Amino acid sequence: MPPTASAIGDARTGWQYPPPMGDGDGDVVTGSLEPTGRFSTAGLSRWWHAAARSDELARAPLGRVVFDVPVVLFRDASGAAAALVDRCPHRNVPLSVGRCVHGQIECGYHGWRFDGAGRCCAVPGLAERGDPDRGARRVAALPVVESDGMVWVAVGAGGPATAEPPRLVGVGEPGYRTVGLTLDVPGPMLAAVENALDVPHTSFLHRGPFRGRAERVPVGVTVRHRGDAIEAVFEGEPVPPGLIGRLLSPDGGVVEHTDRFVAPALAQVEYRLGSRHIALNACYTPVDDRSCRLIAIAAYRLPIPESVARSALLPLARVILGQDNRMLRLQQQTVERFGGERFVHTPIDVLGPHITRLVRRLERGEATSGALPADEQVTLLT
Amino acid sequence: MPPTASAIGDARTGWQYPPPMGDGDGDVVTGSLEPTGRFSTAGLSRWWHAAARSDELARAPLGRVVFDVPVVLFRDASGAAAALVDRCPHRNVPLSVGRCVHGQIECGYHGWRFDGAGRCCAVPGLAERGDPDRGARRVAALPVVESDGMVWVAVGAGGPATAEPPRLVGVGEPGYRTVGLTLDVPGPMLAAVENALDVPHTSFLHRGPFRGRAERVPVGVTVRHRGDAIEAVFEGEPVPPGLIGRLLSPDGGVVEHTDRFVAPALAQVEYRLGSRHIALNACYTPVDDRSCRLIAIAAYRLPIPESVARSALLPLARVILGQDNRMLRLQQQTVERFGGERFVHTPIDVLGPHITRLVRRLERGEATSGALPADEQVTLLT
């Protein structure tokens, strides 16, 4: 239910509803109660975004929505990934509810068929041989590439903003195994990315399954700016309690831990201890400005059987992501209820505010190659 | 979720989202990818539309929505069909949730009663005898007539646009039996009418229960324009495979098949073979611009027991209409998602584009008695 238009609030405490909105610039100030506004990330639609994992593209067509654009994915006759606008030009039924026949996609209403380039190849019942109108029956094809186990698309006008999609860590490298997961996320991409890279909430929200140290330990964090990426490197962090830690080292020790955002929408979390390595590659592809889809591949190099790793990692991930999704849904509902975000930050929100600022610059087309901010040092009780 | 305002698309394939909208004129061009727009049929609200089948009007009042107007139908003291605006003038509760008492409708909240003309006949608890305000408590009555087994209303301002509602085929004629069916349809009237009169999709979408010839056969189709009706006559069509064909002729042969649109919202499909005759009269009454209600009566003259015809026809109809409703829902969702229709036509879309053009002319009040377009000939592989 939308709030009423009439402003209310309390003169004594200074609270005001609806809150005055910022200019949506996304400039965030530590310790400020000023509204930070709320903005669309539609400006990122020209970048490459993960639409599916490669192993999701099998016999059936796959319908996905990317930046509000319905897309149908399938494999063409050569086995290459194809991406078309998910609407039959005849009567506007989604092609994704049809089926794949010999590398063509067939609409479920009248049986029209299209190849991977969107060309109409068959119209059942049409007797004309010359078929002068075939060109008009074409479906728009979207730019698509496949790399690192992901199918990437760029739906925005003007074509892809970058030559290549971002690279994933560990996927396809010798000695690594992978496990994939795809999940709807009931919040915007930026909130989901911050959640994925936010350490403080893990000790609290996930204290059961994931963390849950008896006493908090101070850890030094270095924040590094790298053009279209930002990373937080944790120094002197003990092996975390719980399953992740036990997979890395049954005997404890100090772990190398890096959280990284890579534009436009990739969150990476890495844990290393000697030759052991776990790397989560989490793509948060915007569905619209209120929700996104997590398309993730975890790569790991661990001296344990694949079945053990899989049977442990996936169920753990589902529990943790379920807890996160609940918070992201509540956050989004509250932001909508109040008419915009109004966040206050502390020094231990090490990446979120930086990511928001970086994304805003990328959306405006501002160069990321100029002078980068200096590294920052923060202490976090983890 | 509404699409974002920002335009996106692909420069190389020329696709654009949201698509540029037409002027909503409904002029459709074969083989064009230009948007045809999307328009309201509210201009047809002054025409007679089926609100219910006569046999649906029994003891309980019946609430129906026609062109966004809530209507309550019931039988008055004389047994005649009555139609009132479905809102008690006292506290605005729908009268249709009340009950019928001696040919009056009684509101379920305070028990006020109204006759078929909308006059208030009782206010429980009110002691005044003179009752000077009785006139102010009147409910608006809507024009209503009953013919051919249907209850017709005209809700638009200015009263009925035509003297009589359209006539149904076969209903009430000697030697004919009838079977009725009412169903919500999750798409606009024009999409539903086109679907009902579209032959090409039947060979594909309904190939299981309805059609499913081993080899397609060329059939000549003549399209005839008749003022406020358009019909497609199929010549040389073999008895269709499946149940309909078997009811018409167990031994095959050539059938007379006519599909017909009669303004404002009636689709008729007739199959004849000798004295055997099946006529479907399908009224698609707009609920609003996004959905309609199918109120249908099939009349048939067949040398088989009524129980056989009924036990075969109704279940078959429900299967077919369920498949059609799925497509109409997907079509409507996609049209809304993209902000408007963008249809491309082929010569075998024999009636749909003509119906749209005819309805637009009727909405604008343009005469239908002038020079009619000449007949057209099309070949369809059926």
Next chain:
Amino acid sequence: MPPTASAIGDARTGWQYPPPMGDGDGDVVTGSLEPTGRFSTAGLSRWWHAAARSDELARAPLGRVVFDVPVVLFRDASGAAAALVDRCPHRNVPLSVGRCVHGQIECGYHGWRFDGAGRCCAVPGLAERGDPDRGARRVAALPVVESDGMVWVAVGAGGPATAEPPRLVGVGEPGYRTVGLTLDVPGPMLAAVENALDVPHTSFLHRGPFRGRAERVPVGVTVRHRGDAIEAVFEGEPVPPGLIGRLLSPDGGVVEHTDRFVAPALAQVEYRLGSRHIALNACYTPVDDRSCRLIAIAAYRLPIPESVARSALLPLARVILGQDNRMLRLQQQTVERFGGERFVHTPIDVLGPHITRLVRRLERGEATSGALPADEQVTLLT
């Protein structure tokens, strides 16, 4: 589904849709079909409204929405009721989904804690000792008082409009027992208050469980205006049939019955017979302009065991309120469908129109201390 913009109607009966709207002034005229408009009661947000019963505030925080403002209620370290805006300043998750720890409320996402005044008391993981930004992390506290078994808040800008919340009848008085009930109501406050104080519908809608006299009896009603209250006193009313009557007097007799509205949103119904007394205090706190929450305490002085009264009163109340909620939901849906209220009144709608007029005056800040309307006399067949 919103109605279409195009106006329709019937020239012969004068009905028109959408109906022409009034100026929303709420001036109601007996016997008029003119639209009375529909107005927001947001102007009452500065008044004290019941947010919860005192016995609802236990260990867990309680989230309530009052005039579209999400509020979290809990008991602080001293046991006093506290009310904060239900949004963590950090990442805007509702505080009400967290928990109470030692009189502080803890957010469920990162574990931030706040006291009853909204001060931030803990940020897990933050190492800084000086904590210069603590003030910026404050949550707005709302005015709150506790009296007569209710927790009252005033959410509107400018602080409480009156010094004290309204007083309840019987609660806390010697010889009285109480029973509480809280229920969502799917209609606006004014419709719900009128329903609670409307006698004519009880004989009809609730004729099973509540009333249901064989013959209607004329009862004289005096309507008295009292500044920010209006009451209807029923004279010569026989003990009502059904349970309420039997609790008052197993042997019949004449009962003293008073229905009363007390600004801003309290409906009181009292039955007395000698020393026996039943008083219903029903607060209808607006959630928004379309719905409200009933927070009620019934106080009674009856020579029967508490268990009998409780086991009889609560189930009876739930049946009656369920029937009323159904009508209020249908009323609200119809009002929205037609774009506004269009009520017609009779003399036996003794309180509703007066309450609407009083509330409008209070919203505009017009004095209620001037000359009051004279008493009115009405006869009601009950």
